[in-house]
Amino acid sequence: MSRQPLRPQVVRSALQAAAPRTASGKPVPSPCISVCSMDATRGLCSGCLRTLDEIAAWSTLDDAAKLAVWRRLAARRVEARRAAAEAAQAAEIAKGPLPGPGSP
Numbered sequence: 001m002s003r004q005p006l007r008p009q010v011v012r013s014a015l016q017a018a019a020p021r022t023a024s025g026k027p028v029p030s031p032c033i034s035v036c037s038m039d040a041t042r043g044l045c046s047g048c049l050r051t052l053d054e055i056a057a058w059s060t061l062d063d064a065a066k067l068a069v070w071r072r073l074a075a076r077r078v079e080a081r082r083a084a085a086e087a088a089q090a091a092e093i094a095k096g097p098l099p100g101p102g103s104p
Contacts, residue, residue: 028066030058031073049076 032055035047043051050058054069061069 028063028070031070044076049073049080 031048031050033047035045037046038044038052039046045051045055048055050069050073054072058066058069
């Protein structure tokens with residue numbers, strides 16, 4: 001199964017929707033959702049999709065760097081959804097064709 005490249009407008013839209021907007025003086029919120037479990041295969045937290053380095057550095061990052069992390073997370077979510085859709089499609093294909101009329 002070949003991978004379709006993401007259309008730039010899809011990525012741009014996902015990034016814009018996920019990146020938090022901060023008013024002057026308001027801190028950038030942490031992406032942590034308290035589902036902290038590292039996926040060793042991907043090297044990402046299963047809850048927030050951050051790397052260990054991103055998690056460890058969060059409290060020392062300035063707002064611009066935190067927003068950059070949020071943008072990377074948006075791209076990771078898009079990729080995770082696409083991978084899940086491809087896996088679901090592959091599972092359906094592996095099941096084989098549906099029985100036709102009159103089949104046992």
